[in-house]
Amino acid sequence: MSMNAREERAGSVSRREFLKRSLYGGGTVALATLAPFPGCGLFDSRRTATNFILISIDTLRADHLGCYGYPRSVSPAIDRFAAGGVLFEDVTSPAPWTLPAHTSMLTGLYPSRHGVKSLTQRLDDSVPTLAEILADHGFRTAAFVNCSHLNRKHGLHRGFDEFRYIFRSAGEIHPSRIGDLALRWLDGAGGGRFFLFLHFYDVHSDYRSKETYEKQFVRAYSGEADGTTAQFKRFRDGEIVFGDDDATHLVDLYDAQIRQIDDMMKRLFRKIDATGRFDDTVVMITSDHGEEFLEHGGVLHGRTHYREVSRVPLLIRGPGAAGGARIREPASLIDIVPTALSNLELPAYNDADGIDLNAGRRRGHGRRKERRLFAEADHNNAVRDSRRLVRDRRFTCHVDLVTGTVRLFDLARDPREKNDIGAGHPEKVKYFQKELEAFMDTKGAAAPEVELSPAEIERLKSLGYVK
Numbered sequence: 001m002s003m004n005a006r007e008e009r010a011g012s013v014s015r016r017e018f019l020k021r022s023l024y025g026g027g028t029v030a031l032a033t034l035a036p037f038p039g040c041g042l043f044d045s046r047r048t049a050t051n052f053i054l055i056s057i058d059t060l061r062a063d064h065l066g067c068y069g070y071p072r073s074v075s076p077a078i079d080r081f082a083a084g085g086v087l088f089e090d091v092t093s094p095a096p097w098t099l100p101a102h103t104s105m106l107t108g109l110y111p112s113r114h115g116v117k118s119l120t121q122r123l124d125d126s127v128p129t130l131a132e133i134l135a136d137h138g139f140r141t142a143a144f145v146n147c148s149h150l151n152r153k154h155g156l157h158r159g160f161d162e163f164r165y166i167f168r169s170a171g172e173i174h175p176s177r178i179g180d181l182a183l184r185w186l187d188g189a190g191g192g193r194f195f196l197f198l199h200f201y202d203v204h205s206d207y208r209s210k211e212t213y214e215k216q217f218v219r220a221y222s223g224e225a226d227g228t229t230a231q232f233k234r235f236r237d238g239e240i241v242f243g244d245d246d247a248t249h250l251v252d253l254y255d256a257q258i259r260q261i262d263d264m265m266k267r268l269f270r271k272i273d274a275t276g277r278f279d280d281t282v283v284m285i286t287s288d289h290g291e292e293f294l295e296h297g298g299v300l301h302g303r304t305h306y307r308e309v310s311r312v313p314l315l316i317r318g319p320g321a322a323g324g325a326r327i328r329e330p331a332s333l334i335d336i337v338p339t340a341l342s343n344l345e346l347p348a349y350n351d352a353d354g355i356d357l358n359a360g361r362r363r364g365h366g367r368r369k370e371r372r373l374f375a376e377a378d379h380n381n382a383v384r385d386s387r388r389l390v391r392d393r394r395f396t397c398h399v400d401l402v403t404g405t406v407r408l409f410d411l412a413r414d415p416r417e418k419n420d421i422g423a424g425h426p427e428k429v430k431y432f433q434k435e436l437e438a439f440m441d442t443k444g445a446a447a448p449e450v451e452l453s454p455a456e457i458e459r460l461k462s463l464g465y466v467k
C-alpha cells in the first residue's frame with residue numbers, strides 16, 4: 001500500500017500532517033498487517049529517497065519495545081515512528097556481539113564472509129562498506145559511534161568523511177553525546193545527498209539512567225544486583241548467583257534506559273521532521289543484538305543465539321513508506337545494505353549475502369522462497385565454544401561446534417525456545433546440519449590482525465569483553 005493510499009484512509013490530511021500525527025501521537029494511525037513480502041511492495045516506487053540515516057541502538061531487544069508488543073511504556077516515540085513506517089517482526093542478528101554484528105550491518109555480509117570475528121581483527125580493504133559505496137555515489141557521509149568496537153582500528157570508519165568515536169566508560173550515566181552530535185550535524189547538513197550513521201551505547205551495561213527514568217521503571221527491590229558489567233562478570237565466573245527477583249530488577253534497570261534513549265529518539269525525530277528530512281530520507285532503526293536476563297541461565301550477550309539475544313528490531317521510514325506495515329518474513333541485519341541501496345535507487349551490491357527486503361515492489365513477485373538464516377559466535381574472550389544458529393521461518397537449530405550439541409526449537413509453538421525437540425525430529429536436525437555445513441564451506445575475506453594497546457585491553461575488560 002502506498003503512502004498516498006494510506007493518507008486517503010487516514011482522512012484528508014496533508015502528507016506532512018500525517019507524518020506529524022504518527023510521529024507525535026496527534027492522531028490515530030491504523031496498523032495494517034501485510035502478508036509476508038506482498039507483491040504491492042513496502043514503498044511507493046514513485047517516491048525516491050535522497051538520504052539515509054541508520055540508527056543502531058546497541059543491545060536493544062526487539063521484544064522490549066511497545067511496537068513489538070512489550071506491555072511497559074518504554075518506547076512511545078519509537079512506537080510512533082514504527083506506526084508511520086515498516087516494521088520487520090522477525091529480524092535475526094548474524095552475531096551476538098557488537099563488532100561482527102555491526103560489520104555485517106555495514107557490509108551486507110555474514111561474519112564468515114567479512115571475516116571480522118575477533119577484537120584483534122579489522123575489515124580487509126577489499127571488502128566495501130556501505131559508507132564507501134555511498135561516498136562513491138557522491139554522498140556526504142558521517143558517523144558518530146559510541147563503542148570502541150566501531151573505532152578506526154577495525155576498519156568500519158572507511159568511507160565516512162566525518163567519523164567520531166565518543167568513548168563511554170563503564171558507570172557513566174547516560175544519555176550519551178551521540179544524539180546531541182547528530183542534532184547539530186543535521187542542522188548543518190545542507191544540500192546534497194548524505195548518509196548519517198548513529199550508534200548509541202545507552203542501553204548496554206552498565207545499566208544506568210537518570211533518576212527520573214529509574215523512578216518510572218524500577219520497582220522496590222532489596223537484593224544486590226546492580227546492573228554493572230563488573231557484577232555480571234562475577235556472575236559469569238560463578239562467584240555470585242542471581243534469582244528471579246534479581247532478574248526482574250535488572251530488567252527494570254534495562255527498561256529505564258530504553259525509556260531514556262526513547263526521549264533522545266523523540267528529539268532526533270523532531271529534528272528530522274523540522275528540517276524536512278522525512279520527505280527525502282530513509283531512516284532505519286535497529287540494533288546489533290539483544291540481552292539475556294536468565295531466560296537460558298545467562299546474562300549480557302555474546303555467547304548464545306537464543307531469541308533474547310538474536311532478535312533485534314528493524315523499523316524503516318521513508319518517502320512512500322507503507323505506514324503501519326508489519327512484515328513477518330524472517331530478515332537479518334545483512335539485509336540492511338541491499339535494502340538501503342534499493343530505497344536510494346542505487347545499483348545493487350551483488351556480492352552481499354543479504355537481500356533487498358523491498359524487492360517485491362520492483363520485481364513484482366509475491367511470497368519469497370523460504371530463506372535459511374545463520375548466526376555465528378566466535379567470541380575471542382572467555383567463550384571457548386563456537387556456536388552457530390541456522391533457522392528458517394519456523395525452526396531454530398542451535399549447534400555447538402565444540403561439544404557437538406544440537407538443539408532444535410519450534411518457534412510457532414515455543415517462541416521462547418524452552419523445549420528442545422531435536423530428539424523427535426532427527427531428519428529436521430540433519431537437514432539443518434547440512435545447511436550449516438554448506439554455509440561454513442563458504443570462503444570469506446581474511447581479516448588482518450590488529451594489535452591492541454594495554455589501555456585498550458583494560459577498556460575492553462571494563463566492558464566485559466576480555467577477561
Ligand SMILES: [Zn+2]
Pocket residue numbers: 058059097098099288289
Ligand atoms: Zn553490541
